[in-house]
Amino acid sequence: MHEMSIAVNIFRIIREKLKEMYSGYYPVKKVRVVVGKMSTVVPEALEFCFQSAGCGTIFDGAKFELVEIPMKIACQDCKEEMAIDEPFLFCRKCESFNVEVVSGRELYVDTFEIDEDAGIIETDRNEFE
Amino acid sequence: MEIKVGEKILSKNDQIALETKKILDEKGIFCINMMSSPGSGKTTILEKTIPQLMGKMRVGVIEGDVATEIDASRIEKFEIPVVQITTDLFGGSCHLSAKMIADRINDLPLDELDLIIVENVGNLICPAGFMIGADADVVVLSLTEGPEKPLKYPAIFQKSHIALVNKIDLAEVLEIDLDTIKGNVEKINPKLEKVFLSARTGAGFSEWIHWIEDNVRTKKGL
Numbered sequence: 457m458h459e460m461s462i463a464v465n466i467f468r469i470i471r472e473k474l475k476e477m478y479s480g481y482y483p484v485k486k487v488r489v490v491v492g493k494m495s496t497v498v499p500e501a502l503e504f505c506f507q508s509a510g511c512g513t514i515f516d517g518a519k520f521e522l523v524e525i526p527m528k529i530a531c532q533d534c535k536e537e538m539a540i541d542e543p544f545l546f547c548r549k550c551e552s553f554n555v556e557v558v559s560g561r562e563l564y565v566d567t568f569e570i571d572e573d574a575g576i577i578e579t580d581r582n583e584f585e
Numbered sequence: 586m587e588i589k590v591g592e593k594i595l596s597k598n599d600q601i602a603l604e605t606k607k608i609l610d611e612k613g614i615f616c617i618n619m620m621s622s623p624g625s626g627k628t629t630i631l632e633k634t635i636p637q638l639m640g641k642m643r644v645g646v647i648e649g650d651v652a653t654e655i656d657a658s659r660i661e662k663f664e665i666p667v668v669q670i671t672t673d674l675f676g677g678s679c680h681l682s683a684k685m686i687a688d689r690i691n692d693l694p695l696d697e698l699d700l701i702i703v704e705n706v707g708n709l710i711c712p713a714g715f716m717i718g719a720d721a722d723v724v725v726l727s728l729t730e731g732p733e734k735p736l737k738y739p740a741i742f743q744k745s746h747i748a749l750v751n752k753i754d755l756a757e758v759l760e761i762d763l764d765t766i767k768g769n770v771e772k773i774n775p776k777l778e779k780v781f782l783s784a785r786t787g788a789g790f791s792e793w794i795h796w797i798e799d800n801v802r803t804k805k806g807l
Binding site for chain 2: 458466469477489494496543544553563565567568569572
């Protein structure tokens with residue numbers, strides 16, 4: 457259960473971005489994160505942590521959008537690239553074990569939206585967590 | 586207004602881990618991150634490993650647990666440097682983060698070490714996501730957990746450099762075929778090195794000890 461520390465890191469990254477751009481904060485309306493299928497993150501748990509820990513902060517009520525990236529491998533022998541449903545690392549076409557993981561380990565904040573009409577906020581609750 | 590970020594969520598953790606790795610690289614210390622579920626025998630493996638390394642290299646240990654200093658006291662009897670990190674101070678965290686390691690790494694006498702073994706918190710999920718600055722990730726699975734562990738927790742087996750399959754002395758009692766475990770590990774990560782051993786009887790340890798010695802030597806540039 458490390459989704460809480462991931463949620464807290466999402467807050468930190470967005471706050472740093474806002475601080476850099478505006479020297480202050482705006483209420484956040486929506487956050488989009490990209491999560492690879494093999495990133496050991498449970499989407500439901502992350503959303504729950506995001507919503508709970510965001511209460512009373514600039515993230516209160518923000519929409520949480522999670523884009524899941526499938527696991528993809530590239531066969532080094534037959535050069536075929538394929539998405540896989542099971543985490544078994546072998547080529548589905550030629551059965552070679554000589555494969556590289558191409559995607560599925562992503563974990564990053566893609567974009568977020570702010571409510572500029574709400575006016576700038578100088579300090580946020582729990583901003584130093 | 587939409588704002589583009591594109592920043593890795595654990596970038597700060599990774600950055601701290603790389604700083605720790607840099608310190609260890611400069612000192613020529615090889616660092617192992619040992620991970621497994623609770624009760625797989627990590628500490629017992631260490632108790633069998635350390636005496637076989639003493640005299641050949643200087644070893645330090647970092648013990649990670651949610652609570653108590655029981656594991657550190659088990660290692661202290663060898664009179665080697667040990668640091669215990671208890672994550673309950675951080676809200677009972679399920680893994681060691683890069684910062685926890687960075688905050689305590691200097692409690693070890695780094696100028697007097699060749700190898701640091703970090704025994705991570707017993708958990709097969711969370712430690713897989715957090716770099717700590719080690720050179721190699723070692724996953725331990727024991728026969729008592731059942732042969733399907735790699736299939737159930739694939740991420741950690743894909744991330745690791747070597748798997749120690751412990752408690753092989755119980756294979757007959759548990760009616761587990763070691764080839765089944767080997768096959769399951771290979772399904773998840775065909776490139777993962779495997780060592781079958783028993784921390785109780787000492788069987789299979791020479792291969793594991795050689796692996797450590799080779800890596801320590803390579804890190805020192807010997």
